[in-house]
Amino acid sequence: MLPGPTNVPERVMRAMMTHIINHRSDDFVELYTEVIEKTQQVFQTQSDVVALSSSGTGAVEASVVNLIKTGDKVIIPVNGEFSSRLSQMIEWQGANVVKLETPPGQNATFDQVKEAFDNNKDVKAFYVVHNETSTGTMVNYLDKIPDLISRNDAFYVVDSVSILGGIELPVDKWNVDVCMTGSQKALAAPPGISPISISPRAKKYMIENPPPTMYFNLARYFKYYEESKHTPFTPALPLLYAYREALRIILEEGLEARFKRHKICSDALYAGLSSIGFTPFAKEEDRSITIIALNYLEGLEDKTFRNTLAQKFRVLVAGGFGNLKGKVFRIGCMGEVNRYHVMRTISAISSTLAMMGYKTNTQEGLKIAEEKLEDL
Amino acid sequence: MLPGPTNVPERVMRAMMTHIINHRSDDFVELYTEVIEKTQQVFQTQSDVVALSSSGTGAVEASVVNLIKTGDKVIIPVNGEFSSRLSQMIEWQGANVVKLETPPGQNATFDQVKEAFDNNKDVKAFYVVHNETSTGTMVNYLDKIPDLISRNDAFYVVDSVSILGGIELPVDKWNVDVCMTGSQKALAAPPGISPISISPRAKKYMIENPPPTMYFNLARYFKYYEESKHTPFTPALPLLYAYREALRIILEEGLEARFKRHKICSDALYAGLSSIGFTPFAKEEDRSITIIALNYLEGLEDKTFRNTLAQKFRVLVAGGFGNLKGKVFRIGCMGEVNRYHVMRTISAISSTLAMMGYKTNTQEGLKIAEEKLEDL
Numbered sequence: 174m175l176p177g178p179t180n181v182p183e184r185v186m187r188a189m190m191t192h193i194i195n196h197r198s199d200d201f202v203e204l205y206t207e208v209i210e211k212t213q214q215v216f217q218t219q220s221d222v223v224a225l226s227s228s229g230t231g232a233v234e235a236s237v238v239n240l241i242k243t244g245d246k247v248i249i250p251v252n253g254e255f256s257s258r259l260s261q262m263i264e265w266q267g268a269n270v271v272k273l274e275t276p277p278g279q280n281a282t283f284d285q286v287k288e289a290f291d292n293n294k295d296v297k298a299f300y301v302v303h304n305e306t307s308t309g310t311m312v313n314y315l316d317k318i319p320d321l322i323s324r325n326d327a328f329y330v331v332d333s334v335s336i337l338g339g340i341e342l343p344v345d346k347w348n349v350d351v352c353m354t355g356s357q358k359a360l361a362a363p364p365g366i367s368p369i370s371i372s373p374r375a376k377k378y379m380i381e382n383p384p385p386t387m388y389f390n391l392a393r394y395f396k397y398y399e400e401s402k403h404t405p406f407t408p409a410l411p412l413l414y415a416y417r418e419a420l421r422i423i424l425e426e427g428l429e430a431r432f433k434r435h436k437i438c439s440d441a442l443y444a445g446l447s448s449i450g451f452t453p454f455a456k457e458e459d460r461s462i463t464i465i466a467l468n469y470l471e472g473l474e475d476k477t478f479r480n481t482l483a484q485k486f487r488v489l490v491a492g493g494f495g496n497l498k499g500k501v502f503r504i505g506c507m508g509e510v511n512r513y514h515v516m517r518t519i520s521a522i523s524s525t526l527a528m529m530g531y532k533t534n535t536q537e538g539l540k541i542a543e544e545k546l547e548d549l
Numbered sequence: 550m551l552p553g554p555t556n557v558p559e560r561v562m563r564a565m566m567t568h569i570i571n572h573r574s575d576d577f578v579e580l581y582t583e584v585i586e587k588t589q590q591v592f593q594t595q596s597d598v599v600a601l602s603s604s605g606t607g608a609v610e611a612s613v614v615n616l617i618k619t620g621d622k623v624i625i626p627v628n629g630e631f632s633s634r635l636s637q638m639i640e641w642q643g644a645n646v647v648k649l650e651t652p653p654g655q656n657a658t659f660d661q662v663k664e665a666f667d668n669n670k671d672v673k674a675f676y677v678v679h680n681e682t683s684t685g686t687m688v689n690y691l692d693k694i695p696d697l698i699s700r701n702d703a704f705y706v707v708d709s710v711s712i713l714g715g716i717e718l719p720v721d722k723w724n725v726d727v728c729m730t731g732s733q734k735a736l737a738a739p740p741g742i743s744p745i746s747i748s749p750r751a752k753k754y755m756i757e758n759p760p761p762t763m764y765f766n767l768a769r770y771f772k773y774y775e776e777s778k779h780t781p782f783t784p785a786l787p788l789l790y791a792y793r794e795a796l797r798i799i800l801e802e803g804l805e806a807r808f809k810r811h812k813i814c815s816d817a818l819y820a821g822l823s824s825i826g827f828t829p830f831a832k833e834e835d836r837s838i839t840i841i842a843l844n845y846l847e848g849l850e851d852k853t854f855r856n857t858l859a860q861k862f863r864v865l866v867a868g869g870f871g872n873l874k875g876k877v878f879r880i881g882c883m884g885e886v887n888r889y890h891v892m893r894t895i896s897a898i899s900s901t902l903a904m905m906g907y908k909t910n911t912q913e914g915l916k917i918a919e920e921k922l923e924d925l
Contacts (some may be wrong), residue, residue: 186566234764265761363567387606407606410741410790
């Protein structure tokens with residue numbers, strides 16, 4: 174139940190055993206074109222897609238170095254580790270960054286974003302972290318951004334690393350210019366592949382203004398794909414096979430069903446764990462459905478709690494990030510998450526509390542979760 | 550018989566099936582510290598090592614962005630695709646690049662390098678591609694560079710992507726400051742992990758002058774390793790397991806035995822294939838032992854030749870790179886290469902020639918290869 178890397182289905186793991194092929198061969202073209210086409214379906218886009226061999230951070234960095242130049246004005250909401258990192262990368266490009274800072278666990282409101290656009294007519298790009306893994310918040314107004322964007326003609330970039338595939342994000346419909354994710358989150362593949370989509374106008378910009386970098390230079394990927402359906406650098410072949418299998422599973426399940434499953438499991442976890450005494454860290458309207466961050470109960474020690482949970486029940490959850498270390502713990506509700514994961518997690522957490530001398534209401538927590546899960 | 554990715558032993562492939570772990574856990578520390586320690590043994594270094602989740606190009610780019618700043622003077626021999634790319638990356642940093650250009654298939658001599666050092670007392674770094682994959686050349690005087698370096702106090706950087714693990718390269722003994730390779734070449738692991746070693750003085754420089762980049766920022770890797778033996782970004786876990794297994798196999802065989810095996814197989818391939826009528830592309834004293842580039846016979850068409858070889862005998866070799874397309878083909882002699890690979894390759898190439906109507910001396914080619922292989 175980690176906030177990534179998440180559980181990987183056996184079918185996906187086994188795909189890695191495919192023998193190593195020549196990455197300059199027809200076998201590779203077959204593999205890679207299927208990867209690209211299925212990624213487009215999951216992203217709901219007809220734009221170009223590149224599957225980078227790197228962690229999600231690599232794709233995020235690619236979205237910055239290929240689009241932002243010295244002096245560009247960029248608006249970005251910042252309220253956690255990953256939005257801070259992204260903002261830092263944009264600053265490194267020499268951009269003029271308009272940060273919409275809010276406390277951790279709380280998002281900038283749509284009105285605040287609108288105001289920022291109104292006050293910065295010369296904005297070059299709007300960057301947003303869809304789902305802040307460090308605090309368990311999620312932005313709910315991504316569909317409304319295009320109206321602001323079109324008024325300003327800015328690029329719209331969504332870092333959806335820890336949620337894409339778990340919630341509605343129709344890239345073309347919402348006019349997202351650049352969108353990226355990581356293979357090891359809601360897509361339920363092993364870590365190491367990071368897909369990124371690029372709209373035609375963003376692509377044009379990137380080809381006309383290639384950055385002075387090599388590995389994340391997207392113009393180079395466009396060129397190789399156009400010429401031969403290859404990648405410019407040797408790709409992580411076993412991970413591409415695994416990622417392709419994960420995409421197949423996603424499309425077999427169907428996006429709608431997958432989004433619904435994520436939502437229901439998340440509702441059940443929030444309700445069940447609230448009922449046994451925890452309070453979510455994030456503000457109610459900003460709560461993520463894939464990362465559930467909960468405040469520790471008074472006196473409940475992070476390491477002891479998580480170690481007991483891991484050693485007695487083999488249920489793995491993550492601690493807090495940075496300043497939140499020891500104050501919150503985080504549950505991943507993504508990828509293959511299902512009713513058994515939810516029930517087992519509530520049960521194990523409740524039992525761990527009992528073992529540590531806390532009085533908990535296990536029966537109530539499980540009952541309310543079970544009710545929520547009925548819709549599955 | 551590709552010049553990478555190369556054949557991967559079953560044991561290494563199977564290691565990828567290890568279930569996905571938390572990269573912020575003791576399980577990960579156990580995995581990663583073994584990876585680092587065994588990489589140090591293979592590199593013959595006590596310096597810091599980082600295992601990047603990227604192709605070899607990622608590690609090469611890391612060696613540039615962490616060390617080179619605007620205005621720095623850098624000496625680099627250039628005679629092929631990979632040395633050109635490296636030189637390009639150094640130029641992108643705003644460096645003043647002294648290129649020692651020689652024709653493809655021919656290396657700058659040691660005297661030329663020495664002269665460049667004599668003429669550029671203010672040199673900040675010397676970069677060299679150990680083994681040029683595009684043309685099948687290999688630099689033979691890496692052990693003599695430290696004398697020049699110490700006179701100038703410059704950093705010594707060796708891009709050993711397509712050969713490390715196949716030939717002697719004692720990083721500490723030869724005072725190499727930064728050395729990198731790729732997992733999918735002579736180390737015989739799947740592609741996607743790129744180890745890089747950094748000497749104490751290079752490390753100090755990198756920590757004091759961190760570059761404005763994220764994914765390849767080595768200072769960040771040093772910090773995470775020192776604090777917790779973690780990596781800053783989610784690593785490609787299955788590939789790390791595979792790479793660890795590949796390192797174990799290398800150390801079980803022993804470095805000396807492995808280097809000897811590479812040399813003998815390479816000698817046998819050169820001798821056998823010369824005997825059936827091919828001439829090596831590279832100048833004799835500069836010929837690589839892991840990449841054997843051969844000139845096509847008059848009228849021998851690249852695609853037909855390689856397709857026949859692949860479809861009739863399942864022996865895969867690579868074509869030429871860039872300008873050399875259609876003029877040469879390249880055989881990888883690395884990783885798991887053994888006597889059967891050598892004999893089968895000569896046999897299949899000879900048979901392909903026969904099928905295409907060429908007169909070849911198969912008997913002679915196999916006999917001379919067999920003699921060379923006796924030393925194995």
